[in-house]
Amino acid sequence: MKILITGGAGFIGSAIAKKLMDRGDDVVIIDNFNEYYDPQLKHDRINIFLDGYDFELYEGDIQDVDFCGSMFKKEKIDKIIHLAAMAGVRNSLKDPMLYEEVNVMGTIVLLDLSVKHKIKNFVYASSSSVYGNNKKVPFSEEDRVDTPISPYAATKRADELIAHVYSHIYGLKTTGLRYFTVYGPWGRPDMALFLFTKNILENKPINVNNHGEMSRNFTYIDDIVSGTITALDADLDYEIMNIGGDKEESLMRFIKVIEKNLGKKAKKNMRPMQPGDVPSTVADISKLRKLGWKPTTKIDDGIKNFIDWYKGYFKVNN
Numbered sequence: 001m002k003i004l005i006t007g008g009a010g011f012i013g014s015a016i017a018k019k020l021m022d023r024g025d026d027v028v029i030i031d032n033f034n035e036y037y038d039p040q041l042k043h044d045r046i047n048i049f050l051d052g053y054d055f056e057l058y059e060g061d062i063q064d065v066d067f068c069g070s071m072f073k074k075e076k077i078d079k080i081i082h083l084a085a086m087a088g089v090r091n092s093l094k095d096p097m098l099y100e101e102v103n104v105m106g107t108i109v110l111l112d113l114s115v116k117h118k119i120k121n122f123v124y125a126s127s128s129s130v131y132g133n134n135k136k137v138p139f140s141e142e143d144r145v146d147t148p149i150s151p152y153a154a155t156k157r158a159d160e161l162i163a164h165v166y167s168h169i170y171g172l173k174t175t176g177l178r179y180f181t182v183y184g185p186w187g188r189p190d191m192a193l194f195l196f197t198k199n200i201l202e203n204k205p206i207n208v209n210n211h212g213e214m215s216r217n218f219t220y221i222d223d224i225v226s227g228t229i230t231a232l233d234a235d236l237d238y239e240i241m242n243i244g245g246d247k248e249e250s251l252m253r254f255i256k257v258i259e260k261n262l263g264k265k266a267k268k269n270m271r272p273m274q275p276g277d278v279p280s281t282v283a284d285i286s287k288l289r290k291l292g293w294k295p296t297t298k299i300d301d302g303i304k305n306f307i308d309w310y311k312g313y314f315k316v317n318n
Ligand SMILES: NC(=O)c1ccc[n+]([C@@H]2O[C@H](COP(=O)([O-])OP(=O)(O)OC[C@H]3O[C@@H](n4cnc5c(N)ncnc54)[C@H](O)[C@@H]3O)[C@@H](O)[C@H]2O)c1
Pocket: 006, 007, 008, 009, 010, 011, 012, 013, 030, 031, 032, 033, 034, 042, 060, 061, 062, 063, 082, 083, 084, 085, 086, 087, 088, 102, 106, 125, 126, 127, 128, 178, 179, 180, 181, 182, 183, 188
């Protein structure tokens, strides 16, 4: 199989690329190496994390129809994992138009080309943020999700709706995966685990939102990779599925595990809830479980793996 991964220099995309190549698939990556966070980390995922692997890399924008069209013509792609997006809830409040363009228009460009080139399965990243302030827990795919509370969440919901159009009208198989707070080695610098680790090591305070009254279904990167590949292999007609860890963890315990692994206490700046953020995300993962997938990594192990990676990558001695 030849699999196109959009956003393949990203945190999740690079990890999926490695796993697919390990099992013998051919991989093509598109990424524009934008500066939402340090592009050096993206280049290092390609050059260090994926060192020794053989894949095609296309540097460019998913909104560029000509660029994407010529890549599709050249590569004869079988299936797609579409991850390229502007991520980050808070940043989407600053630049909602960019989020709309990349996350919605970019997705339509790829859906359109997928129909034209008879792609066998189109798996794409949605997000737990589509649940907004959903009161019912755990969050189920059956719950209504028409009250997003950030531009980012609204674009991810829009992707699910437009994917339905393409499945319905053109018979394109699409599966949207609602990822729940992903963490692990080679992770994103704008996310809590990275920020907390960095600040604790540099003796700077960490921002604890909603005075610590937060919980998340943190999901380890390897579990996200196996869940995404399960959906890729399943070739379902039209689906939306949660992928989350199997345990709701409080933010304060999350911080405790980081402190334990760093052997150092955090200076905590307790602050109110931030706009666009939600106090709790809890996933009902029974749908994806029925396909044989289950999350296996506990945060104690996952955080340790992240901190080992962080210290190695940034050459931290203590
Ligand atoms: N990490 C999480 O906790 C999480 C949770 C829910 C959903 N998601 C979604 O999963 C996907 C991957 O997230 P990630 O954490 O790996 O983020 P990431 O930012 O590390 O990866 C996204 C990649 O897409 C690329 N990209 C962005 N805009 C592009 C464009 N216009 N053209 C080409 N490439 C472009 C970026 O350069 C980046 O390398 C995203 O769609 C994100 O919204 C992530």
